[in-house]
Amino acid sequence: MRLHKNLCFAVIDGLHIIFNEDEYADKVVQALLKRDKRWGSRDRGFIAETVYEIVRFKRLYAEIAEVKEPFNRDNLWRMFAVWATLRGIPLPKWKYFEDTPARKIKGKFDELLKIRKYRESIPDWLDQLAVEELGETLWTKEIAALNQQADVILRVNTLKTNIKDLQNRLQSENIETETINGYPMALKLKERANVFQTECFKDGWFEVQDASSQLVATMLDVKPGMKVVDACAGAGGKSLHLAALMENKGQIIAMDIYANKLKNLKVRAKRNGAFNIELKEIDSTKPIKKLHDKADRLLIDAPCSGLGILRRNPDAKWKLQPEFIENIKQTQQDILQNYSKMLKPGGKMVYATCSVLPSENAQQVERFLNSENGSNFKLVEDKRIFAHESGYDGFYIAVIEKNK
Structure with a gap:
């Protein structure tokens, strides 16, 4: 593999913004990839994958390179040199790589491999x-x-197509996929590609959604004609899945405290042909109170630490702070206590997080069920999904029923 200076400069620029200006890696990478229209898919792939890899292993590479934050550009080049050396990539005779101690790098790497935190x-x-x-x-x-x-995982939009037709159409656009056993609406890309540029994405035939995330709406057990509340809808990936499962029949009320996220959902719903979704901003306690005892199904995809999705958001572990996790646990419990009142007697709700910590998951459910507001509910089932077992994101999903 030969390193090209313009691509390496893009990587260094991206790392500088992520580490020193506290920007989110996915947004930075998106901007980098638009820098030069002459770059092909291989060039863009190199930039994205290298940035993410160095972000993912920041502590390890910084320790080997003997640099500390805040990283200046010379520090970042030293970390880049560590990354390249460990992959056996020959370093060009550029000033940034002068006196790179290849043998010392490999020795330090072998030493740090024995310590998990490094x-x-x-x-x-x-x-x-x-x-x-x-x-x-x-x-x-x-x-x-x-x-x-x-992996890049797609969820077929059954309001517009089926999994076989989607596979064939993607193949016609030179994107090969495979089905995943146990995930009936999922397709996995055999090789990474920018699926958002495909015609079938623009036509609303699929959404990008991890396989674990696809289980959430399925476990809510919705039926056409129901009144369903997605209480922490965000940009609405699970609302769209619910609309497909309900065959566009019934009502989905997608709620969130962030109006800009709901605007994104409005665009996505139109593309998906999902017409049974009503958007509602939670700007006071009134929207919740108006729905007390009204919902057949309630989805609480709660805000969380995001530890289960570090594979796609590796910079999250550097942004997380202990106090955030303590605060978010209180937020999760407040949401359970207040939003659960929207469920009808005999209705079901799902509490889900993309975290692997029991304190955000089963312990929250137990705390709710042991509270006064939760005394009229019972746990039907829960599922702990670990990345090392499933191969997909870490998740927690609990199905809770309200007594009649």
């Missing part, structure tokens, strides 16, 4: 917290899996 590149506090909650063995397996690059 090997998997995670903050001390996060490593300690996860060990306390999951145990050494489980956390060691899970964080290793969460440091792997995520």
